[in-house]
Amino acid sequence: xxxxxxxxxFVRSRSGALVRFGFLLTGDRGVAEDLLQEVLAALYLRxxxxxxxxxxxxxxxxxxxxxxxxxxxxxxxxxLPERFDVAGPDPTERIGGNELVLRALRALPARQRAAVVLRxxxxxxxxxxxxxxxxxxxTVKSNAARGLARLREVVDATGETFKVTAVAxxxxxxxx
Amino acid sequence: VTDEARTxxxxxxxxxxxxxxxxxxxxxxxxxxxxxxxxxxxxxxxVLVLALTAAGAGAQWFASTRPxxxxxxxxxxxxxxxxxxxxxxxxxxxxxxxxxxVWRDNRNMFVGPAGGNSLYTRAGAPSVxxxxxxxxxxxxxxxxxxxxxxPEPTLSGxxxxxxxxxxxxxxxxxxxxxxxxxxxxxxxEPANLTEPLHGLAFLVGADRSSLVVMSEGDPLGFSSGxxxxxxxxxxxxxxxxxxxxxxxxxxxxxxxxxTALAVAVSPATSYKDGVDILNPPPPATRGKVVQVPAxxxxxxxxxxxxxxxxDQAAEAAWGVPNLRQTTHGMTDAxxxxxxxxxxxxxxxxxxxxxxxxxxTLWYAYGALPDGRAFVVGDGQLGNDPSYLYGAxxxxxxxxxxxxxxxxxxxxxxxxxxxxxGQGWLVAAKGATLAYLTDTWHDAGSNAALLPxxxxxxxxxxxxxxxxxxPLG
Numbered sequence: 001x002x003x004x005x006x007x008x009x010f011v012r013s014r015s016g017a018l019v020r021f022g023f024l025l026t027g028d029r030g031v032a033e034d035l036l037q038e039v040l041a042a043l044y045l046r047x048x049x050x051x052x053x054x055x056x057x058x059x060x061x062x063x064x065x066x067x068x069x070x071x072x073x074x075x076x077x078x079x080l081p082e083r084f085d086v087a088g089p090d091p092t093e094r095i096g097g098n099e100l101v102l103r104a105l106r107a108l109p110a111r112q113r114a115a116v117v118l119r120x121x122x123x124x125x126x127x128x129x130x131x132x133x134x135x136x137x138x139t140v141k142s143n144a145a146r147g148l149a150r151l152r153e154v155v156d157a158t159g160e161t162f163k164v165t166a167v168a169x170x171x172x173x174x175x176x
Numbered sequence: 177v178t179d180e181a182r183t184x185x186x187x188x189x190x191x192x193x194x195x196x197x198x199x200x201x202x203x204x205x206x207x208x209x210x211x212x213x214x215x216x217x218x219x220x221x222x223v224l225v226l227a228l229t230a231a232g233a234g235a236q237w238f239a240s241t242r243p244x245x246x247x248x249x250x251x252x253x254x255x256x257x258x259x260x261x262x263x264x265x266x267x268x269x270x271x272x273x274x275x276x277x278v279w280r281d282n283r284n285m286f287v288g289p290a291g292g293n294s295l296y297t298r299a300g301a302p303s304v305x306x307x308x309x310x311x312x313x314x315x316x317x318x319x320x321x322x323x324x325x326x327p328e329p330t331l332s333g334x335x336x337x338x339x340x341x342x343x344x345x346x347x348x349x350x351x352x353x354x355x356x357x358x359x360x361x362x363x364x365e366p367a368n369l370t371e372p373l374h375g376l377a378f379l380v381g382a383d384r385s386s387l388v389v390m391s392e393g394d395p396l397g398f399s400s401g402x403x404x405x406x407x408x409x410x411x412x413x414x415x416x417x418x419x420x421x422x423x424x425x426x427x428x429x430x431x432x433x434x435t436a437l438a439v440a441v442s443p444a445t446s447y448k449d450g451v452d453i454l455n456p457p458p459p460a461t462r463g464k465v466v467q468v469p470a471x472x473x474x475x476x477x478x479x480x481x482x483x484x485x486x487d488q489a490a491e492a493a494w495g496v497p498n499l500r501q502t503t504h505g506m507t508d509a510x511x512x513x514x515x516x517x518x519x520x521x522x523x524x525x526x527x528x529x530x531x532x533x534x535x536t537l538w539y540a541y542g543a544l545p546d547g548r549a550f551v552v553g554d555g556q557l558g559n560d561p562s563y564l565y566g567a568x569x570x571x572x573x574x575x576x577x578x579x580x581x582x583x584x585x586x587x588x589x590x591x592x593x594x595x596x597g598q599g600w601l602v603a604a605k606g607a608t609l610a611y612l613t614d615t616w617h618d619a620g621s622n623a624a625l626l627p628x629x630x631x632x633x634x635x636x637x638x639x640x641x642x643x644x645x646p647l648g
Contacts, residue, residue: 008202011201033201037205098190109511121185148180
């Protein structure tokens with residue numbers, strides 16, 4: 001245990017997973033880094049009173065990704081792009097599959113992104129997702145279904161380029 | 177996870193696989209922890225500023241207008257390092273020495289991690305920028321050149337000064353007199369050498385009732401909060417701060433919400449015109465995380481969508497074939513509707529100095545009697561009450577409508593009169609509604625568009641007694 005009670009070790013070992021979580025919640029790497037900074041700073045201030053720091057950090061990331069707080073010193077963030085329309089000429093000729101999925105992720109409303117990430121990526125129950133998002137189970141169902149459907153449209157459309165391998169339970173790297 | 181979800185999950189994992197934490201994550205977390213203390217704000221209450229009373233209470237110096245061109249301050253943080261001490265205690269050598277001592281003894285608690293394991297190293301001698309008497313005792317600002325080590329640029333490349341590592345910063349320390357009469361470091365933060373500053377400001381006193389303001393040459397104004405007119409966007413009135421050698425101590429109205437205070441140059445139109453106010457948490461809450469905002473005053477009507485007067489008329493007005501966007505049996509508002517509401521409640525535009533904003537959890541939308549499209553919801557700035565914001569869209573042109581304050585405990589929380597004689601929107605979740613013209617007319621449940629001639633609404637909650645609410 002270091003002089004700061006293990007905070008430094010926590011940051012070094014968990015911040016990678018947390019920033020990826022934040023990235024999926026926001027669709028923006030820079031915003032995810034900003035949110036992670038804020039969450040880690042808040043965690044630092046309450047470190048000695050926190051029994052479950054990762055749970056605290058994840059919950060805080062969800063809250064902050066949904067509720068768009070503005071800092072006076074932060075430059076206004078770019079508006080999210082309009083919903084990406086996969087119809088028309090093959091868009092994968094212009095941009096890669098990852099970029100298309102990223103655009104689709106960014107185009108989702110924040111609550112839909114959060115619902116998809118919590119329900120399907122984090123594999124939380126609808127009830128746990130509702131508690132984290134501070135909304136009803138019905139809202140979780142609605143947001144998760146709509147968000148998933150939109151992403152699915154893009155993933156399906158870019159399947160050749162993206163070469164998605166759907167294997168139950170497969171994860172590219174340790175996340176939790 | 178269903179088969180349908182697996183391909184999406186795999187795609188999302190692939191998308192995030194190359195995302196890694198910034199190499200400066202720990203340094204940044206410590207730095208943000210110092211800044212977070214600034215934003216930890218309590219809620220107190222509202223009167224007028226004593227100092228401003230002397231200068232002419234209520235005199236409107238300027239009012240916040242809509243965003244205009246940004247103006248950058250001429251002074252940078254680096255300039256602070258060479259300035260002489262200002263303030264009415266500047267000549268007190270003994271006090272200056274004590275300020276330096278308390279700063280040196282405590283600086284690492286704030287600028288770097290606690291325990292002296294600082295990531296910052298001093299690169300110069302500290303100097304007292306300000307020494308000022310306040311009702312709470314002497315207060316001061318200390319500045320010191322320091323070196324901040326950032327091992328390498330961040331992944332996003334968005335952070336400042338990532339190209340010069342280690343980089344030089346100005347550590348700005350805020351010192352005040354504690355309740356025990358001893359000097360104490362309230363907070364400190366590093367500022368980039370090139371960061372433009374209009375000035376510095378910090379709250380002192382056990383109840384944070386005195387605002388110490390230092391200007392870097394610009395005349396500054398003080399606003400104690402937002403004012404919500406009966407119709408129209410919230411506004412701020414900035415009263416001039418009487419500066420003496422660029423320094424003033426403003427008595428904060430005892431009722432003012434410290435999160436809503438603002439200090440800015442004139443005319444204040446952008447957040448860049450503002451001076452950040454250091455608002456140290458009261459001792460009882462120091463070290464604790466404070467929710468921002470402290471209270472949620474919005475209508476908790478999560479996910480409610482009321483399409484009025486009916487889907488056919490609403491879809492014609494919005495030009496969207498399916499305003500409820502049903503997917504997998506679940507419904508949500510159409511993107512076009514949501515985006516129109518968000519344009520109406522753009523906090524950056526409504527109040528550039530708002531610390532935070534919270535969007536509506538519900539939407540009432542559809543067609544007005546004249547065929548134009550509308551959407552209404554409620555939004556909250558900072559800790560203020562929540563107010564109704566709406567949009568009327570006519571052939572691609574959008575106008576914003578501002579309703580009154582929402583009271584979640586009222587029998588009829590939503591009561592908004594549309595312009596141009598287009599009648600009323602009323603809403604009370606779960607209630608049966610009726611309205612009075614010459615006789616009573618049924619208006620369905622939850623939400624309704626009422627004609628301009630309606631004078632009263634009868635609200636009957638499920639299983640409850642009816643209440644008659646006057647309109648107008």
